[in-house]
Amino acid sequence: MYISDNLIAPLVGMRMLRIEGLEVTVSGRLIIKNASLHVREGDVVYLLGPNASGKTTLLRAIMGFPNYHVTKGRILFKGVDITGYAMEARVRMGLGMTYQIPPKIEGLKVSELIKELLKRRKVELDYYEEIVSTLNIEHLLNRDLNKNFSGGEMKRVEVALLMAQLPQLALVDEPDSGVDVESVMYIAEGLKKLLRDGACKSMVIVTHTAFIAKYLRPTHVCVMKEGEIRECGGLELMNKVMKEGFKTW
Numbered sequence: 001m002y003i004s005d006n007l008i009a010p011l012v013g014m015r016m017l018r019i020e021g022l023e024v025t026v027s028g029r030l031i032i033k034n035a036s037l038h039v040r041e042g043d044v045v046y047l048l049g050p051n052a053s054g055k056t057t058l059l060r061a062i063m064g065f066p067n068y069h070v071t072k073g074r075i076l077f078k079g080v081d082i083t084g085y086a087m088e089a090r091v092r093m094g095l096g097m098t099y100q101i102p103p104k105i106e107g108l109k110v111s112e113l114i115k116e117l118l119k120r121r122k123v124e125l126d127y128y129e130e131i132v133s134t135l136n137i138e139h140l141l142n143r144d145l146n147k148n149f150s151g152g153e154m155k156r157v158e159v160a161l162l163m164a165q166l167p168q169l170a171l172v173d174e175p176d177s178g179v180d181v182e183s184v185m186y187i188a189e190g191l192k193k194l195l196r197d198g199a200c201k202s203m204v205i206v207t208h209t210a211f212i213a214k215y216l217r218p219t220h221v222c223v224m225k226e227g228e229i230r231e232c233g234g235l236e237l238m239n240k241v242m243k244e245g246f247k248t249w
Contacts, residue, residue: 022073044216064095
């Protein structure tokens with residue numbers, strides 16, 4: 001898949017996220033090694049890499065997941081050093097994330113959770129209908145969260161929950177992995193709507209296929225391998241990965 005470089009957007013606005021020389025351990029094992037990344041307002045950054053390259057670990061460290069320990073470096077969000085902040089504090093500041101493998105929760109209806117998130121954000125329920133329509137999840141609303149859902153259904157509901165949180169910076173983990181083509185289209189529409197509606201300023205999207213790029217174009221692309229961010233660039237970098245794989249790095 002090749003995409004023209006003239007679709008790359010310029011950097012605009014304030015710096016939303018700045019990662020400086022980050023090292024992260026999980027269960028005593030060093031996973032992220034000296035990673036640095038800058039995300040400005042208006043950026044849609046694709047983080048590409050093979051399986052087990054540390055992409056999900058990096059997102060979880062940014063989000064503040066327990067047991068993801070930053071042993072070196074720092075994470076700044078909107079100019080504030082949040083390296084030692086709990087996940088709840090990061091969410092209140094405007095960070096939001098989707099799961100690569102969403103949890104299944106029996107007894108919790110999809111509609112109830114979306115409405116509760118909107119209520120906490122003091123958002124009119126009209127937006128609920130917009131979320132449901134954009135992602136085409138009407139048939140899932142009265143079902144238990146992710147129970148017996150297909151891969152595409154789970155990812156569409158994940159994006160619906162992200163939209164209901166109205167994050168300023170969205171961390172999106174593998175939205176196009178194990179997902180049918182139709183679902184990728186709906187997911188991309190949901191993410192684009194999130195950006196258009198004003199609350200969400202920037203996104204970091206983890207993917208190892210970049211299939212979603214057909215519907216949601218990145219402004220910047222970074223390649224991650226063996227826990228390191230090896231190179232960042234524009235669409236020419238993504239095209240190189242799609243043509244040659246990750247052997248270059």
